[in-house]
Amino acid sequence: MSLELFQPFVGVESTPVRNEVEKGAIRKFADAIGDPNPIYRDEEYAKTTRYGRIVAPPTFSRTFDYGEIPGLQVKREGLIHGEQQFEYVRPIFAGDVLYCSTKLADVYEKEGKLGRMTFLVYEQKGIDEAGETVFIARSNVIYRG
Amino acid sequence: MAGRQFQPGDTIGPLVKPPVTKTQLVMYSGASGDFNPIHTVDEFAKEAGLGGVIAHGMLTMAFVGQVLTDTIGLAGDLRKFGVRFTGMVRPGDVITCQGRVTETRMEGEQQVVSCEVWASTQNGDQVVAGQAEFAVPIA
Numbered sequence: 001m002s003l004e005l006f007q008p009f010v011g012v013e014s015t016p017v018r019n020e021v022e023k024g025a026i027r028k029f030a031d032a033i034g035d036p037n038p039i040y041r042d043e044e045y046a047k048t049t050r051y052g053r054i055v056a057p058p059t060f061s062r063t064f065d066y067g068e069i070p071g072l073q074v075k076r077e078g079l080i081h082g083e084q085q086f087e088y089v090r091p092i093f094a095g096d097v098l099y100c101s102t103k104l105a106d107v108y109e110k111e112g113k114l115g116r117m118t119f120l121v122y123e124q125k126g127i128d129e130a131g132e133t134v135f136i137a138r139s140n141v142i143y144r145g
Numbered sequence: 146m147a148g149r150q151f152q153p154g155d156t157i158g159p160l161v162k163p164p165v166t167k168t169q170l171v172m173y174s175g176a177s178g179d180f181n182p183i184h185t186v187d188e189f190a191k192e193a194g195l196g197g198v199i200a201h202g203m204l205t206m207a208f209v210g211q212v213l214t215d216t217i218g219l220a221g222d223l224r225k226f227g228v229r230f231t232g233m234v235r236p237g238d239v240i241t242c243q244g245r246v247t248e249t250r251m252e253g254e255q256q257v258v259s260c261e262v263w264a265s266t267q268n269g270d271q272v273v274a275g276q277a278e279f280a281v282p283i284a
Binding site: 080 | 163169175176177204208210213214215219220222223224226227228
C-alpha cells in the first residue's frame with residue numbers, strides 16, 4: 001500500500017535550494033562529532049594547506065536544506081536510515097554557495113525481520129555557482145508506515 | 146605531506162572515540178538539523194520501543210569519516226564513502242572505527258585506494274559497515 005502511495009513520486013525532484021556554507025556551521029558540526037582537525041575551524045592553518053580555506057567534514061552535506069519533493073509527505077518518526085553513500089567531486093569549502101536538491105530515485109518493498117517493509121531511495125546533490133556538481137548523495141530509508 | 150603508500154591488507158585506524166553522551170546527541174541534532182526526538186527525548190524513544198535515546202546513524206558515520214580523513218591527510222582526497230547502518234549506538238557506548246585496504250591502483254600521479262570501513266561498540270557489536278575510495282599523491 002505504501003508502495004502505491006510513493007510510486008507516483010519516483011523521479012520527482014525538489015526545486016534546488018540555495019545553501020551558504022558558513023564556517024561557524026562547519027565548526028559546530030566538527031565540535032558535535034568530536035573531530036579536532038584544525039582544517040574545520042582554524043582559518044590561519046587552512047591558509048597554509050592546498051585548499052587555502054576551511055573545509056567541511058565528509059558527512060557535512062547532510063546538514064543542507066534540499067527542499068521538499070512536491071506533494072510527498074513522509075512521517076519522519078517512522079523512518080529508519082538504512083544506508084548512506086556519498087560521491088565527492090571536490091571538497092565542500094567554507095564560503096561555498098551550493099544549490100541542493102533531492103529526488104525520490106526509487107521505492108521498493110522487501111520482506112524483512114519486521115515484516116513487509118518499504119524502502120525509499122533518495123538521491124541528493126549539490127551544485128556550485130559555476131554549475132559544477134560538487135557531490136552526490138544517496139540514502140536508503142526504511143519506511144514503517 | 147605526500148608520502149604514505151597503501152597496500153591491500155593495510156589497516157586503517159583504529160580510532161577510538163570518547164563515550165557518546167546525551168549532550169553530544171543534542172549538539173549533533175543542532176549541528177545537523179536532525180531533530181528527530183528519538184535521539185534526544187528518552188520518553189519519546191521509549192514509547193517508540195527503543196528503550197531510550199539512540200545516536201543518529203550519521204553521527205557514527207561521521208566518526209568513520211574521521212578515521213578516513215585522518216588516514217588520507219590533507220594531501221589526498223576522499224572520493225566515495227558509503228555505509229550501511231547495522232546496529233544502534235546508545236549514550237555511553239565507546240565506538241571504535243577502523244578499516245582495511247582492499248585494492249589499490251595507480252592513476253597518473255595518484256594512488257587510488259579502495260577500503261572497507263566499519264565501526265563497532267565496546268561489546269564488539271558492529272554498528273556501521275561500508276566502503277570508501279580515496280586518492281593520495283605519490284611521494
